[in-house]
Structures are given as structure tokens and as C-alpha cells.
Amino acid sequence: xxxxxxxxxxxxxxxxxxxxxxxxxxxxxxxxxxxxxxxxxxxxxxxxxxxxxxxxxxxxxxxxxxxxxxxxxxxxxxxxxxxxxxxxxxxxxxxxxxxxxxxxxxxxxxxxxxxxxxxxxxxxxxxxxxxxxxxxx
Amino acid sequence: xxxxxxxxxxxxxxxxxxxxxxxxxxxxxxxxxxxxxxxxxxxxxxxxxxxxxxxxxxxxxxxxxxxxxxxxxxxxxxxxxxxxxxxxxxxxxxxxxxxxxxxxxxxxxxxxxxxxxxxxxxxxxxxxxxxxxxxxx
Amino acid sequence: xxxxxxxxxxxxxxxxxxxxxxxxxxxxxxxxxxxxxxxxxxxxxxxxxxxxxxxxxxxxxxxxxxxxxxxxxxxxxxxxxxxxxxxxxxxxxxxxxxxxxxxxxxxxxxxxxxxxxxxxxxxxxxxxxxxxxxxxx
Amino acid sequence: xxxxxxxxxxxxxxxxxxxxxxxxxxxxxxxxxxxxxxxxxxxxxxxxxxxxxxxxxxxxxxxxxxxxxxxxxxxxxxxxxxxxxxxxxxxxxxxxxxxxxxxxxxxxxxxxxxxxxxxxxxxxxxxxxxxxxxxxx
Numbered sequence: 001x002x003x004x005x006x007x008x009x010x011x012x013x014x015x016x017x018x019x020x021x022x023x024x025x026x027x028x029x030x031x032x033x034x035x036x037x038x039x040x041x042x043x044x045x046x047x048x049x050x051x052x053x054x055x056x057x058x059x060x061x062x063x064x065x066x067x068x069x070x071x072x073x074x075x076x077x078x079x080x081x082x083x084x085x086x087x088x089x090x091x092x093x094x095x096x097x098x099x100x101x102x103x104x105x106x107x108x109x110x111x112x113x114x115x116x117x118x119x120x121x122x123x124x125x126x127x128x129x130x131x132x133x134x135x136x137x
Numbered sequence: 138x139x140x141x142x143x144x145x146x147x148x149x150x151x152x153x154x155x156x157x158x159x160x161x162x163x164x165x166x167x168x169x170x171x172x173x174x175x176x177x178x179x180x181x182x183x184x185x186x187x188x189x190x191x192x193x194x195x196x197x198x199x200x201x202x203x204x205x206x207x208x209x210x211x212x213x214x215x216x217x218x219x220x221x222x223x224x225x226x227x228x229x230x231x232x233x234x235x236x237x238x239x240x241x242x243x244x245x246x247x248x249x250x251x252x253x254x255x256x257x258x259x260x261x262x263x264x265x266x267x268x269x270x271x272x273x274x
Numbered sequence: 275x276x277x278x279x280x281x282x283x284x285x286x287x288x289x290x291x292x293x294x295x296x297x298x299x300x301x302x303x304x305x306x307x308x309x310x311x312x313x314x315x316x317x318x319x320x321x322x323x324x325x326x327x328x329x330x331x332x333x334x335x336x337x338x339x340x341x342x343x344x345x346x347x348x349x350x351x352x353x354x355x356x357x358x359x360x361x362x363x364x365x366x367x368x369x370x371x372x373x374x375x376x377x378x379x380x381x382x383x384x385x386x387x388x389x390x391x392x393x394x395x396x397x398x399x400x401x402x403x404x405x406x407x408x409x410x411x
Numbered sequence: 412x413x414x415x416x417x418x419x420x421x422x423x424x425x426x427x428x429x430x431x432x433x434x435x436x437x438x439x440x441x442x443x444x445x446x447x448x449x450x451x452x453x454x455x456x457x458x459x460x461x462x463x464x465x466x467x468x469x470x471x472x473x474x475x476x477x478x479x480x481x482x483x484x485x486x487x488x489x490x491x492x493x494x495x496x497x498x499x500x501x502x503x504x505x506x507x508x509x510x511x512x513x514x515x516x517x518x519x520x521x522x523x524x525x526x527x528x529x530x531x532x533x534x535x536x537x538x539x540x541x542x543x544x545x546x547x548x
Contacts (some may be wrong), residue, residue: 087378107366112361126386126402
């Protein structure tokens with residue numbers, strides 16, 4: 001069972017991740033090991049060529065990992081990204097971007113996750129990374 | 138010799154990278170193999186805990202790589218990030234963030250780069266990645 | 275449909291990947307998008323602590339990606355690893371190691387894959403990487 | 412000052428990293444933050460095309476990181492690779508391969524490093540990674 005609801009996590013992350021705070025980032029579903037999120041489309045996400053920018057995708061991937069960490073561990077807001085790696089597969093169109101973050105290993109000191117990013121039901125990027133937990137966690 | 142000046146690259150990137158467009162991102166120096174950039178501090182870059190957010194650092198790292206690619210190849214605005222990997226070393230304070238991107242290999246189809254991110258003269262993150270060049274490049 | 279059988283790919287890879295040539299590496303199953311492989315246990319794979327070494331896992335992961343590339347594209351032996359990234363999740367015991375490589379994107383110039391490594395049915399590492407295809411491919 | 416000499420580290424690693432044990436792997440120089448190593452050429456390192464295999468390069472990179480960790484922390488043989496990421500830049504010829512591993516951040520729980528791999532004085536690969544330290548460290 002997740003320790004926090006999708007709604008609570010959305011509120012917490014909107015309060016801490018700058019790009020999420022305009023209400024574009026929403027956690028749709030969580031369970032104890034994963035979080036499904038969406039980033040509502042906005043013109044500011046575009047780059048030259050009319051597709052979503054790389055940083056937009058990385059920001060959503062990172063926020064989705066954070067959401068999965070909060071769902072699993074509860075309100076550990078001081079959890080921070082330790083490393084992050086992403087492969088871009090195709091250019092996402094100017095529309096909402098979806099992300100599913102999945103915990104591969106939930107340790108005491110750190111958490112390893114993968115993220116799949118989808119645009120119009122198609123996989124557009126794949127990321128993996130580690131979140132470090134605060135010592136008290 | 139770089140193919141474009143730091144000033145021209147700043148203008149080009151501010152026009153294409155959303156987070157750069159508010160005038161916070163500036164290319165300070167370029168040569169044929171590297172670009173030195175700064176992201177002027179702004180409250181929207183903070184995350185819980187009072188330090189700069191991970192996505193803020195990733196966005197600057199990606200923009201600095203892009204700057205080095207443009208300096209080396211000229212106005213190849215359709216160059217896109219293919220893969221990106223970052224290790225966060227320490228939490229940057231609420232102040233300007235500096236980045237130096239260096240080209241390790243400049244190929245015909247892709248470019249491999251590393252980026253060092255500095256806050257108050259201290260290394261706070263290290264990234265590496267590949268930019269794919271458009272076929273016509 | 276895969277372009278080569280698991281048996282043919284095993285023979286090809288044993289002929290080209292040093293650590294595979296002693297007959298420890300075997301492709302068990304392939305389809306057009308993935309390859310399932312095993313590395314038969316051998317004392318030389320151990321490291322201090324009695325678990326399989328990191329390089330042993332990386333070598334199997336790389337060979338499994340190569341197997342999936344050959345299954346998809348046919349005998350493109352000059353395909354080479356362009357980038358590779360791995361997270362180690364837990365220490366594998368002194369026994370056979372399994373790997374499943376899956377193609378996320380099969381392009382004309384490069385292929386992006388992920389690999390899941392299993393020891394005793396448990397996920398012990400997760401990797402992702404890019405193989406570059408020879409120009410003639 | 413390093414806590415162990417290059418000679419001691421060579422002996423320790425040859426005893427724990429399988430591919431190093433045939434005497435091909437040697438630590439040439441260490442200081443408190445880096446280790447310079449060489450892998451003596453051997454036919455078993457080749458892959459199809461007559462160049463050194465990817466796993467050969469990854470194995471050397473990992474061993475060089477381990478050498479730098481031992482130089483900095485002393486005989487922490489249970490330090491293990493947590494994550495590892497590499498970009499291959501060009502194909503190394505059939506000759507000795509050199510590696511320099513540098514510590515970017517030496518923490519209490521983990522160490523972040525980069526590795527530069529050279530063949531005939533030319534940079535052929537760039538890696539970065541994290542070593543996790545045993546709790547007692």
C-alpha cells in the first residue's frame with residue numbers, strides 16, 4: 001500500500017518542484033512501487049523544431065521518481081536525486097506527456113528507479129536513477 | 138575557432154530552451170571545444186530544503202552542452218540530446234550556477250560531451266551525454 | 275521474427291566476446307525485440323565477498339544487448355556499444371546469471387536497449403545502452 | 412596522501428577482480444584522489460573488427476575506480492560499484508589500455524568518480540560511477 005495518496009503527492013511536489021508548481025504536473029495513480037504522472041502541455045515546454053524539450057522530459061522523469069519515492073516512504077521531502085540517466089527515443093509532440101516511475105530497489109539509504117515516458121501512448125524516453133534518502137528515513 | 142560567438146549562442150538558446158528564455162541563461166565564453174555558461178539565480182529554481190532543484194541543474198547542463206555543440210558546428214539548431222547522465226555531488230546554494238561543457242568527441246553523426254557544474258567555485262554535479270546531429274550537418 | 279536463431283547468435287558471440295568464448299555464455303531465446311541469455315557460473319567470476327563481480331555482470335549485460343541487436347538486424351557483427359549505463363541492485367550469489375535484453379528503439383543508425391539481470395529469479399541489476407550500427411546496416 | 416601504495420593496490424585488486432588476476436592489470440600511480448592504471452594487451456581482449464572489446468574497457472574502468480577508492484579509504488575491499496556509466500569514443504587498437512580514475516566526491520556512504528581511458532595517448536572512452544562503501548567504513 002502506498003503511504004500517501006496521488007492527490008497528496010501532487011500537492012507536495014507542486015510545492016517543491018518549480019516546474020510543477022503552475023499546476024501542470026499531476027500524479028494520477030500510485031501504488032507502493034510505482035507512480036503514474038502527467039505533465040499538462042504548455043507552450044513553454046517546446047524547443048526548436050516544435051517538439052517538447054529534453055529538459056521538460058527530464059524534469060517530468062525526475063518528478064515521477066520523486067512521486068514514487070514519496071508513495072513508498074511517506075513524506076520524505078528531503079530525498080534527493082543522486083544520479084540520473086536518460087535515453088531519448090523519439091521527439092514528443094506538442095501535447096501532454098505521461099510518465100510511469102517504478103521502484104526497482106527500495107533500500108534504507110537509497111532507492112533505484114526506472115521511468116518510462118510516453119507521448120500519445122508511445123514510449124519516447126527511458127530513464128533510470130537513484131534517490132538518496134535522508135539519514136533519518 | 139568557434140563558429141558562433143557566446144553572444145549569438147546565448148540569443149539562439151534563449152529562443153529555444155524554455156527555461157533559458159527569461160534571460161537567466163547566458164553563455165559567457167566559448168571556444169571550438171567548450172562553452173562556459175551561467176544560470177542567474179531565481180527563486181523558482183529552489184526545491185524543498187532551500188537548494189537548487191535537480192531539474193534546474195539538469196536543464197543548465199543540457200543547455201551548456203547545446204552551447205558547446207553550436208560553438209563547434211555552427212547554427213545546428215536541430216541537434217538534440219540523445220542520452221544524458223548526471224551525478225549530483227552536493228546541494229548548490231541559492232545563488233548563480235555555473236557550467237562548463239566540453240566536447241570529448243565531435244563526430245559526424247553525434248557529439249559526446251561532459252559538463253561540470255559549479256556553485257560558488259565548488260563542483261556540485263558532473264554530467265555526460267550525447268547530442269545527435271541532424272543528417273544534413 | 276528474429277533474423278538469426280539463438281543457437282547461431284550464441285556461436286557468433288562466443289567467437290567475438292572474449293569472456294563468452296569459454297562456452298559459458300549462451301543465448302536461450304530470441305525474438306525480434308529481445309534476447310534471453312545465461313552465463314554459466316565459474317569461479318573466475320567471483321570477487322571479494324563471494325559474489326559475482328561487477329565486470330562479470332556488465333559483460334553479460336553487454337553481450338545480451340549484442341544478442342538482441344543480432345536477432346533484430348541479422349549478422350551485423352560490427353555493431354558496437356556506444357554508451358552503457360548500469361545500476362547494481364543486489365549482490366548475485368555464486369551461481370548462473372540470467373539476462374534479458376529488450377530493444378526500446380531500433381533505428382537506422384543506432385539501437386537503444388535495456389537489460390534486466392537476474393540471479394535465482396531475483397532482479398540484481400538494470401542496465402540501458404545504445405549500440406551503434408555500421409553505416410552499411 | 413594515499414592510504415595504500417600502487418603496488419599494494421595492484422596486489423589486492425589482482426586478488427579480487429577476475430580479469431585482473433592474470434597479471435595484466437597494474438596500478439601505476441596513486442594519490443589521495445586518483446589512480447592511474449594499465450591493462451597489458453592480450454589477444455583475449457579483442458572483439459570482431461580487431462579492436463578491444465567494450466567489456467574489456469568497462470572492466471578496466473571499474474578496476475581503476477576501485478583502485479582510487481582503495482587509495483583514498485584504505486583496504487575497504489567490500490566497497491562495491493553502485494552505478495556505472497560509460498561513453499565509448501573510438502575503438503582502441505590491439506595494444507595496452509590506460510585508465511585514470513579521479514574521485515569527484517568522497518563521501519561517508521559513497522564515492523563518485525570519473526574515468527578517462529586512453530589508447531596510444533588518445534582518449535577512447537569516458538566513464539563515471541559510484542562506489543558504495545561498507546557501513547563500517
